[in-house]
Amino acid sequence: xxxxxxxxxxxxxxxxxxxxxxxxxxxxxxxxxxxxxxxxxxxxxxxxxxxxxxxxxxxxxxxxxxxxxxxxxxxxxxxxxxxxxxxxxxxxxxxxxxxxxxxxxxxxxxxx
Numbered sequence: 001x002x003x004x005x006x007x008x009x010x011x012x013x014x015x016x017x018x019x020x021x022x023x024x025x026x027x028x029x030x031x032x033x034x035x036x037x038x039x040x041x042x043x044x045x046x047x048x049x050x051x052x053x054x055x056x057x058x059x060x061x062x063x064x065x066x067x068x069x070x071x072x073x074x075x076x077x078x079x080x081x082x083x084x085x086x087x088x089x090x091x092x093x094x095x096x097x098x099x100x101x102x103x104x105x106x107x108x109x110x111x112x
Contacts (some may be wrong), residue, residue: 016052
């Protein structure tokens with residue numbers, strides 16, 4: 001199962017600054033994460049490239065003193081749901097999906 005790992009904005013900014021100094025992506029990954037296998041290196045490449053797209057937001061977040069935050073939300077955005085509540089929601093949605101797929105199968109059987 002894939003598990004997302006949140007990274008502080010300050011860490012992202014340090015990497016972006018290091019690359020801005022003239023270092024390439026492979027040097028940056030080697031310096032900050034050490035020797036990685038090819039799959040993990042590719043994953044880090046993708047992650048850092050996504051940070052380039054959000055560079056303005058990352059820099060603004062760090063300048064506003066929220067660099068240690070893992071997710072900067074805009075005013076009015078939702079907050080994180082506690083883990084037990086999230087698990088209940090997932091169970092509920094999965095149950096709805098199973099019910100829906102069984103109804104679709106019944107309809108296909110009746111139509112055929």
